[in-house]
Amino acid sequence: MYVTDTWNHRVEKFNAKGEFIKMWGTFGQGETPTAFWGPRGIAVDNEGKVYVTDTGNKRIVIFNSDGLFVAQFGTAGVDAGQFDEPVGVAVDKSGKVYVNDTWNQRVQVFEAGADKVTYASVKQWTINGWFGQSLDNKPFIAVEASGNVLVTDPEGYRVLEFDANGTILRGWGDYSPDVDGFGLASGVDVAADGKVWVSDGANNRIMRFTLP
Numbered sequence: 001m002y003v004t005d006t007w008n009h010r011v012e013k014f015n016a017k018g019e020f021i022k023m024w025g026t027f028g029q030g031e032t033p034t035a036f037w038g039p040r041g042i043a044v045d046n047e048g049k050v051y052v053t054d055t056g057n058k059r060i061v062i063f064n065s066d067g068l069f070v071a072q073f074g075t076a077g078v079d080a081g082q083f084d085e086p087v088g089v090a091v092d093k094s095g096k097v098y099v100n101d102t103w104n105q106r107v108q109v110f111e112a113g114a115d116k117v118t119y120a121s122v123k124q125w126t127i128n129g130w131f132g133q134s135l136d137n138k139p140f141i142a143v144e145a146s147g148n149v150l151v152t153d154p155e156g157y158r159v160l161e162f163d164a165n166g167t168i169l170r171g172w173g174d175y176s177p178d179v180d181g182f183g184l185a186s187g188v189d190v191a192a193d194g195k196v197w198v199s200d201g202a203n204n205r206i207m208r209f210t211l212p
Helices: none
Strands: 002-005 010-014 020-024 039-044 050-054 059-063 069-073 086-091 097-101 106-112 119-126 141-143 149-153 158-162 168-172 185-190 196-200 205-209
Touching (some): 010 039, 059 086
Antiparallel strands (some): 010 020, 059 069, 106 119
């Protein structure tokens, strides 16, 4: 299990029992692969590589399971391959990397080159949301086995689902302290059985959904 300890600017690794194994990262502005500035999203691919969203430094940094540097991509900006407040990251079964480029209000999709260390932006789509720039408005992302993509819209109190091409399939949620909505839709993930799990930060709970 890997955790981004955001304001300690590090990644921590634990075993399945929650016992600490190791950590890496210090505060910095990208001078080295482990010089993080508020890392948030984290994902692990089928090969065990760990993808970290180094939010403040506008990049994705990739490590092996021991925390050794593999590759990185991204710079500040609005062009394809650039980021403004990247937060959530997910990797599908084919190795494509999905990034919530929050303040550019889009999802970007990346593919590795033949060398496995260079990454190119191959697709993007606009999110009609993510309007705020507060510390709470940090959206996360998950990819289903079918290839559909789910993202949270924290201050929109909702979850959005897209197909692999970025076509909207459905969305659900509104502001509510009850089970008919969210207080702050934050983390999202999809279990092996297809159930969708969402962390509702403002209501201090985890919610589970069955898709139609």
